[in-house]
Amino acid sequence: MKTIIRTILIAFTAMFASLSVSPTFAADYPAKPVTMVVPYAAGGPTDTVARLIAQAMSNDLKQQVLVENVGGAGGTIGASKVAHAAPDGYTLLLHHIGQATSATLYRKLPYSVLDDFAPIGLVTDVPMTIVARKDFPPKDMKELIAYVKANKDKVTYANAGIGAASHLCGMLFMSAIQTQVTTVPYKGTGPAMNDLLGGQVDFMCDQTTNTTSQIKGGKIKVYAVTTKTRVASLPDVPTTAEAGLPAFEVGVWHGLYAPKGTPKPVIDRLSKSLQAALRDGNVKQRFADLGTEPEPQNRATPEALRAHLKAEVEKWAPVIKAAGVYAD
Numbered sequence: 637m638k639t640i641i642r643t644i645l646i647a648f649t650a651m652f653a654s655l656s657v658s659p660t661f662a663a664d665y666p667a668k669p670v671t672m673v674v675p676y677a678a679g680g681p682t683d684t685v686a687r688l689i690a691q692a693m694s695n696d697l698k699q700q701v702l703v704e705n706v707g708g709a710g711g712t713i714g715a716s717k718v719a720h721a722a723p724d725g726y727t728l729l730l731h732h733i734g735q736a737t738s739a740t741l742y743r744k745l746p747y748s749v750l751d752d753f754a755p756i757g758l759v760t761d762v763p764m765t766i767v768a769r770k771d772f773p774p775k776d777m778k779e780l781i782a783y784v785k786a787n788k789d790k791v792t793y794a795n796a797g798i799g800a801a802s803h804l805c806g807m808l809f810m811s812a813i814q815t816q817v818t819t820v821p822y823k824g825t826g827p828a829m830n831d832l833l834g835g836q837v838d839f840m841c842d843q844t845t846n847t848t849s850q851i852k853g854g855k856i857k858v859y860a861v862t863t864k865t866r867v868a869s870l871p872d873v874p875t876t877a878e879a880g881l882p883a884f885e886v887g888v889w890h891g892l893y894a895p896k897g898t899p900k901p902v903i904d905r906l907s908k909s910l911q912a913a914l915r916d917g918n919v920k921q922r923f924a925d926l927g928t929e930p931e932p933q934n935r936a937t938p939e940a941l942r943a944h945l946k947a948e949v950e951k952w953a954p955v956i957k958a959a960g961v962y963a964d
């Protein structure tokens with residue numbers, strides 16, 4: 637009898653504890669700065685998106701959201717750090733399409749892409765551009781394809797490691813033209829862009845959030861945008877189909893995640909804050925300048941990101957398997 641009463645008492649205490657702690661915790665959240673991990677180097681396109689969102693979320697949350705760059709291994713080191721962080725809402729991950737492709741590209745990951753994160757919402761879908769150093773000989777896509785095929789032993793392609801969007805785009809390009817070239821991996825395409833500008837690497841495929849100002853400034857060559865329709869901020873740049881690479885489309889969607897187990901009221905607060913950031917005038921303007929736009933409010937939700945991530949893992953798995961590219 638005594639044991640039963642004790643068990644009931646413990647159960648009630650736990651119930652009241654959870655009822656009283658959880659709303660207070662959510663109401664107080666965030667009580668200190670929040671870290672937003674970007675799994676690539678500073679100065680690159682994912683970093684640019686993250687810093688704009690972090691600033692706008694800081695205004696909304698009335699707490700600083702600090703960006704931490706954890707580059708390397710195609711984004712999987714940063715993702716792993718967040719998967720293993722305390723699920724308290726103080727460590728977040730801003731990742732892109734690589735979160736989905738790495739699930740197949742890596743034979744082994746120290747986390748599960750689908751099970752170890754609590755999605756917060758979709759952020760933006762950024763077009764890519766196929767670009768080269770300024771003095772790279774090919775003038776257009778037709779010439780680029782012919783040149784790469786004829787010089788495959790000396791041409792170099794920059795990317796941000798296996799799992800990066802630049803890796804995926806390069807893999808699709810090389811399989812479309814059935815020619816492999818040497819790839820040069822960086823911790824992000826921020827540093828890769830520096831080498832492209834310096835002429836140390838020949839070409840790459842990267843988000844407009846990193847390439848637009850260099851294209852407009854005439855500092856690099858551009859061959860195509862990887863979207864179905866032209867990008868408003870780069871109206872003279874042909875689409876891949878127009879340029880002669882049909883059926884070649886990649887959009888770099890970005891999502892915001894917390895570690896699995898983060899309390900729902902905290903996730904809901906973060907999702908609301910992300911939605912506020914995506915309505916922010918400065919974010920909208922900067923996104924437009926850089927060739928993209930915020931996701932609609934109903935996509936900046938845990939449900940939308942969860943469904944999108946799953947669909948994208950399924951969409952890319954057969955493509956990656958067909959290309960036969962894996963990392964250990």
Ligand code: ASP
Nearest residue numbers: 680682800801802824825
């Ligand atoms: N654009 C890079 C990629 O290839 C990542 C980055 O540096 O933001 O995924």
